[in-house]
Amino acid sequence: MIPLDGQPILTAGEMRAAEEATMVAGTSVDTLMERAGEGVAVAVHRLAAGADIVILCGPGNNGGDGYVAAAALHRMGAAVRVAASGAPASPAAVRAAARWHGPVEALAQAEPATILVDALFGTGLSRPLADEVAAPLHRLARAARLRIAVDVPSGVGSDDGAVLGAATCDITLALEAAKPAHLLQPAAQACGTVRLIPIGVPVVSHTHVLSSPLPEGERDMACVAPSITLPTPGPNSHKYTRGMVAIVAGGMAGASELASIAAMRAGAGYVLHLGEGQGPPHALVRKIFSADALQDARIGAIVVGPGLGRDDATRRMLDASLAAHRPLVIDGDALRLIDPTTIPAGSILTPHGGEFSHLFGQEGDKITRTRRAAAQTGAVIVHKGPDTVIAAPDGRVTVAGEGSPWLSTAGTGDVLAGAIGAMRAAGLDPFAAAGAGVWLHGAAARRLGPAFIADDLADALSAVRG
Ligand SMILES: NC(=O)C1=CN([C@@H]2O[C@H](COP(=O)(O)OP(=O)(O)OC[C@H]3O[C@@H](n4cnc5c(N)ncnc54)[C@H](OP(=O)(O)O)[C@@H]3O)[C@@H](O)[C@H]2O)[C@@H](O)CC1
Ligand SMILES: Nc1ncnc2c1ncn2[C@@H]1O[C@H](COP(=O)(O)OP(=O)(O)O)[C@@H](O)[C@H]1O
Ligand SMILES: [K+]
Structure with missing residues (x-):
């Protein structure tokens, strides 16, 4: 068996x-x-x-x-x-x-x-x-x-x-x-x-169950699915090669804080939090949001959407993020604001069921719907839920088998967006980054067991990085 x-x-x-x-x-x-x-x-x-x-x-x-x-x-x-x-x-x-x-x-x-x-x-x-x-x-x-x-x-x-x-x-x-x-x-x-x-x-x-990451060097020995890889630093790594993630913060500061901490704990070398907040962790670099701040060529992924809000000011923040021409993770409120025809190819979208239906409708089974949305937008779609489906524009799909029902608590989606941002900034392609982020998220949840909160989940990502 x-x-x-x-x-x-x-x-x-x-x-x-x-x-x-x-x-x-x-x-x-x-x-x-x-x-x-x-x-x-x-x-x-x-x-x-x-x-x-x-x-x-x-x-x-x-x-x-x-x-x-x-x-x-x-x-x-x-x-x-x-x-x-x-x-x-x-x-x-x-x-x-x-x-x-x-x-x-x-x-x-x-x-x-x-x-x-x-x-x-x-x-x-x-x-x-x-x-x-x-x-x-x-x-x-x-x-x-x-x-x-x-x-x-x-x-x-x-x-x-x-x-x-x-x-x-x-x-x-x-x-x-x-x-x-x-x-x-x-x-x-x-x-x-x-x-x-x-x-x-x-x-x-073209459709596989999400696999656990294999230790480096064993990849070619895998006879089954495309395995996921977690990027790990080598002797020549520095903070920028590990990946710089910019998190765009909006009105609900807690959500973007969770995304920032998750990006750090998932292994990013440098996390730039663009918002008003203050306080720990001290390693988090905080700046007031500006379109200029997003122009830093070292930014390997911009995460926009967690706690963003939906007013005119936040719409301008989303527009600036889209105009920065950096790899994007688009989550939460940004999924409500965005016109699907303007999504840059190669972005990663992380809708839950409601956000997905708002953007793409509800017709068909979850795998077919998600694959279609990826083909339509040219983006990788992480269609969240107890059965998270990840689809690439070329038709590849992975479905996450083992999550944890304890993930059904506020803020865990923000943690996922941060974790995926870290994987993308470390150089994984959008489909691999999405798979790695979803795996880390699920593994951290299983490790925590019952009744954790999203803050615990963000912290626990370090322990499952391996
Ligand atoms: N794939 C492989 O390599 C191999 C597959 N194998 C096995 O074959 C299975 C698939 O077999 P299968 O296609 O014969 O269908 P199966 O599920 O037995 O049911 C069809 C029958 O049920 C009937 N029926 C349907 N719904 C009904 C309902 N609600 N209430 C009442 N009747 C209903 C339907 O009749 P009808 O719809 O025409 O009225 C038909 O008579 C597969 O799951 C695996 O176990 C292995 O043996 C070998 C290698
Ligand atoms: N019952 C469940 N079983 C497994 N995973 C779940 C369950 N409910 C939610 N999740 C996961 O938890 C996260 C919730 O994200 P989201 O709905 O965006 O919440 P929030 O906006 O509060 O952060 C997603 O990664 C989702 O896949
Ligand atoms: K059966």
Whole structure:
């Protein structure tokens, strides 16, 4: 079982195409189903640790995986039963079901078991679960001690992360690749912990799970996703090569202070805070805002938006930031003020859901929407939330899997903008800088645990810099 870190994410259509290409190359669907079912059986056997198991099988190939897993678990000596929502319908599922020689209970009357394996529907779900399926699924899930989904929990939209009647599982065994539903809310929550089971289908994708940074030198050894790199100083580094970040401060001073401290703690060599405030940290260089101050050619990133305000004066500050022709991180109020047609290519935008909808509308799933916005603007878009999606104008997307729900507190977005500013000023390209900033932010939050405040989060960035 492989963790999701850095893995490709495929839509149902992309997964089907990859499966078909594998079949054209000579591997039958039965072989793929055999590998899927065997892989599921091995994982379930280990997780069940001798407890009784019921496998719920649907009519399609997801159900087929369930029948194969049932037969394999029986051979392994497990106490396994099968309950089906109806007769198998796909040809491969019919053949798989014929290999299960035990009884098949009707789903509606099925007895619960300690371990529930949900193989009713996978990526082929085409509509919400009907009550006659959802009700017994939820009844059996409530009665089980451990709920394991095959590929995706039955009753989630694989591509858009909608919940269409699924029961929440503890573990999801994703076949070959991650699916959007494993990352996008609300489905991701119904998946529990997601682990991959390889079944020998070669997959390529422009969409990946955000990976943890690899130690320097190991980058080329990574066989999966594009890994992220955290820039680290060398013997010849000085404060300007480490990166100079200018933070434009507005009416709500606390927000830009948080962004400044975050930029420092994420590793910037020099942070210039352009605003009225005073006080520590002493290493923060404070100047009154002026368009001239933004002309310093050493500035590697300007962060504009946290606590900026939305009046005429702040609009002029935004205009000066755009006119400075330095790499930009555009956040918060600046996202409300800006005309999307004036966003300089190569900028990084960090909208939360409301800011994103205001700029780009709400049509489509989160990955598609974010990718489209990046292509439209030529900017990297960090579409925040419990399922942060980062899209580049060339179509690459990463989705941040592990955040922390404790990030849902005021000011954490300002911290993210500062952290991304530091990564950009250190010389990472916009897409890499966004990924590195989002990773640092999530890692700092996980390290802090519960009930931290944004000030703690900014400080904790140092500890996860590595
Ligand atoms: N990709 C790979 O390489 C491999 C993939 N494999 C596995 O295949 C899975 C995908 O299989 P799949 O395409 O057969 O779809 P699946 O999810 O079983 O459901 C389709 C069936 O359900 C029906 N149906 C749909 N919604 C319904 C509803 N709400 N309520 C009631 N019925 C509903 C639908 O009928 P219809 O929509 O036509 O009415 C159809 O009969 C994938 O997740 C993985 O587990 C492995 O076996 C091998 C390698
Ligand atoms: N439930 C959650 N789980 C994980 N991350 C979250 C959650 N809620 C918010 N976040 C993250 O916290 C940050 C909040 O940013 P934002 O909404 O701009 O807040 P603020 O404007 O108060 O700083 C974003 O990085 C977002 O991805
Ligand atoms: K399933």
